[in-house]
Each structure stands twice: as structure tokens, then as C-alpha cells.
Amino acid sequence: MISIALLIPTYNEADNIQILLQSISENFKLENGVNLKIFVIDDNSPDGTSDVVEEISKEVKCDKLEIAVIRRKEKNGLGSAYIDGIKKVLNLDTFDYVLQMDADLSHDPMYLKEFFLAAKDSVDLGVGSRYVSGGGVPDWAWHRKFLSKFGNMYARALLGSGITDYTGGFNLYSTRLLKKINLSQLDSSGYGFLIALKFNALKNASKVKQIPIVFIDRKVGESKMPMNTLVKNLLLVFRLWQTK
Numbered sequence: 001m002i003s004i005a006l007l008i009p010t011y012n013e014a015d016n017i018q019i020l021l022q023s024i025s026e027n028f029k030l031e032n033g034v035n036l037k038i039f040v041i042d043d044n045s046p047d048g049t050s051d052v053v054e055e056i057s058k059e060v061k062c063d064k065l066e067i068a069v070i071r072r073k074e075k076n077g078l079g080s081a082y083i084d085g086i087k088k089v090l091n092l093d094t095f096d097y098v099l100q101m102d103a104d105l106s107h108d109p110m111y112l113k114e115f116f117l118a119a120k121d122s123v124d125l126g127v128g129s130r131y132v133s134g135g136g137v138p139d140w141a142w143h144r145k146f147l148s149k150f151g152n153m154y155a156r157a158l159l160g161s162g163i164t165d166y167t168g169g170f171n172l173y174s175t176r177l178l179k180k181i182n183l184s185q186l187d188s189s190g191y192g193f194l195i196a197l198k199f200n201a202l203k204n205a206s207k208v209k210q211i212p213i214v215f216i217d218r219k220v221g222e223s224k225m226p227m228n229t230l231v232k233n234l235l236l237v238f239r240l241w242q243t244k
Helices: 014-028 049-060 078-092 109-120 142-159 192-204 229-242
Strands: 002-010 034-042 065-071 097-100 125-129 171-174 208-212
Touching (some): 002 049, 014 034, 034 078, 034 109, 049 065, 078 097, 078 192, 109 125, 109 208, 142 192
Parallel strands (some): 125 208
């Protein structure tokens, strides 16, 4: 039996998180050979996201599926939330894998099956990619697609071509791989953390798999990605390249 911790950072996602967790539960019901514990890492959401999760956890809990909330005192960003979540999982020392997923319904739970198969195949790093055959971003305007593709091409050119999607947030890491990474030294400023974590994971991963995903833009709430994110990420990629 493989044990997987699914980390979902949240801030004001009360409307989306209920739909997401119920969908995960439905997609997980027929899954064999996997124990799944979902950790919702909430940054003290004013809309009561944590309370919503607590209620849903009672409804969907079963022998192989459990939901817990990590309540943080303030909004400290995506990277910080993931570092807290990963450290908690590694300290528990009961999980084989850590899976990352967005809370805004942009990551379809139907793809979880492919990540579970990757885990059963002893993959060290599983990357949900929008930029392989079968993946895509159908809801995005042309300029957003261009910027994202350019950013990932730039990252591949400097950091390595082992994966096609450095900036995506739907990913699987073995805990043995994460234990080789000094999380405290990673850039934790927002989405740059995803790039830094993958870059360091690729240095140590013995088996990598890309999983095609179609990314659906959020329907409820506003995007939390600042306008200057692209520039920050380009600078981060350059700094990471200098450490190679």
C-alpha cells in the first residue's frame, strides 16, 4: 500500500474547496493500493475556508482517505505554505509521496489516477505538464499562453530539458527525494518556489515522468498571481542557473 500526502494551499477558497474535495473523494473511491491524506494549508482565510474543510472532512472520511487542516496565522504565500506542509509530512515519516495541487479547480482531480500510477511505478518526480502532447491551457488568451511558454522555454534552456513545465503546480515527489533537498534554502516567494523545487528535485531524481494535464482557468474568485511574477521568475531562473 502506497501512502500519499496531498498538499493544497488555500486563501479565500471556501467556494472552490468544497467542490474540489468532494470531486477528489469521488475520483478516489475506486482507487486500489493507495492511502491518501489531504492536508489543506490555509493562511487564515477571512472567508472561513478552514471551517468549510473541517465540515467536509467529516463527510468524505473513509478507511483510505482522510482530510486535515493546517491553519497558519497569516497569509505568507504559496512557497511558504508548501514548505510548512512538506516539513510536516517529512516529520511524520509515514508517507511515500507528496502531491501538490491547486485549490481553485484549475487542476482536475481526474488526473490523480495518473499520479497514483506513477507512484506505483516508483517514479521519483511526476510533473503535471501543460506542454506535452495531451496537455494544454484552452482558457488562456494568446498573450498569456505566449508568456507561459516563453517562461518555460527559458527555464528549460538554462535549467535543463528534463521536463517541459517548470511553473505548473500539479506535481508528485517521493519523500525520499524531498529528504535530499534543503527546503529552507529554496526561494519561497510565491510561484518561484515551484521552479526552485523542481530544479533541485531533478538533480537527485532517478526516475521522472511527465503527465499531460489540461489546465482550466479558475471560475470563482480572483487570480492570486501578481503581475510582476514573470519578471521575478525569470530572475530566479537565472540565479538558479548560476548555481549549476
